[in-house]
Amino acid sequence: MESVLYEVDDAIARITLNRPERRNALNAEIIAALKVALRRADHDQDVRAVILTGAGSDFCSGADLQALQQISTASVSENLEDAHSLMEIFTLIRQVRVPMVAAVRGRALAGGCGLATACDLVLAARSARFGYPEVKIGFVPAMVTAILRRNRRVGFGQSSL
Amino acid sequence: MVNRVFDDQAFADEVETFVRRFQKVSRSAVSLLKRLLYQIDGMDFEDAMQCGSDTNVIARLSEDCQKGIERFLTKD
Numbered sequence: 001m002e003s004v005l006y007e008v009d010d011a012i013a014r015i016t017l018n019r020p021e022r023r024n025a026l027n028a029e030i031i032a033a034l035k036v037a038l039r040r041a042d043h044d045q046d047v048r049a050v051i052l053t054g055a056g057s058d059f060c061s062g063a064d065l066q067a068l069q070q071i072s073t074a075s076v077s078e079n080l081e082d083a084h085s086l087m088e089i090f091t092l093i094r095q096v097r098v099p100m101v102a103a104v105r106g107r108a109l110a111g112g113c114g115l116a117t118a119c120d121l122v123l124a125a126r127s128a129r130f131g132y133p134e135v136k137i138g139f140v141p142a143m144v145t146a147i148l149r150r151n152r153r154v155g156f157g158q159s160s161l
Numbered sequence: 162m163v164n165r166v167f168d169d170q171a172f173a174d175e176v177e178t179f180v181r182r183f184q185k186v187s188r189s190a191v192s193l194l195k196r197l198l199y200q201i202d203g204m205d206f207e208d209a210m211q212c213g214s215d216t217n218v219i220a221r222l223s224e225d226c227q228k229g230i231e232r233f234l235t236k237d
Contacts, residue, residue: 012180048191049183051176094199097192099183103176105169117162120195123179124163125172148162 004033005055006040011048013041020056025064026111031085035092042096050096052119053103054112062110062134086111087143093118110134114144187225 005016015037017024024030041050054060063086071082093100093115102108102119105128113130116122124130132141141148167175183191197216201209220226 011184012177048188049180051180053176097195098188099180099191099195101176101180103172104163105172122163123165123167123172123176125169126166127169128163128166130162 002033003030004037006037008044008047011046013044013047013050015041015050015052017052017054017060020054020058022064023058023061023107024054024056024112025061026086026115027064027067028082028085031089034089038089038092038096041098042092047098049099049101051101051103052093052115054105056106058106058112059102059104059108059128060112060115061107062112062114083143089115090118090143090147093120104128104130110139110141111144114141114147117144117147187223187229189223189225190220193220193223 001018003018005014005018007014007016015034017026017030017034019025019030038050041047071079074082099121100119101121101123102116103123104116105125108116108128108130110132113132116130132144134141165175165179193216197212201212204212
């Protein structure tokens with residue numbers, strides 16, 4: 001099963017995180033596939049907007065903690081490389097030339113909340129739940145802090161439509 | 162951080178309707194605007210304004226804008 005699905009329907013690209021059995025938790029494979037999908041959407045001149053969403057009932061529950069536990073025993077430089085790989089997602093989302101719209105149903109937690117926050121627009125189902133619970137286990141929403149520092153969301157939504 | 166909230170039952174349709182609005186506006190204009198918004202982050206007012214001015218020029222030279230102006234000026 002592909003970890004990230006990519007489809008285009010009449011100029012609207014849809015990127016779907018596809019690990020519903022793990023609430024679309026992020027691991028190296030899904031991060032790599034997400035980057036490919038983002039670059040693909042950016043290069044497609046026919047695409048007018050990109051929807052980022054999750055398969056199943058949740059958007060994304062954040063980093064796969066099992067994967068995180070495994071890499072935490074690796075070297076500092078390997079951990080830096082792993083964190084950098086996730087950071088590239090946030091910068092790619094910003095670099096995609098057309099609007100990135102997070103469509104959030106269910107849980108958008110930790111890195112998943114970061115993914116949604118990194119998008120240009122966020123559309124949420126009433127049942128959606130956002131949050132950064134990782135602080136309870138000693139982890140931090142560090143990279144997304146750079147995004148949260150400024151709130152441009154209202155400006156983009158109002159100025160482009 | 163959330164721009165719109167939709168009822169769960171209608172969520173998929175509402176997302177589709179919302180996103181398809183981007184099909185009705187200029188692709189190049191939206192791309193320039195997205196780039197500008199992130200570019201001016203952290204700039205002071207004067208620098209952001211200069212950036213906006215440069216973007217204004219780029220937009221004027223775009224095919225979408227030139228066609229759009231022509232359509233506007235020639236419509237009945």
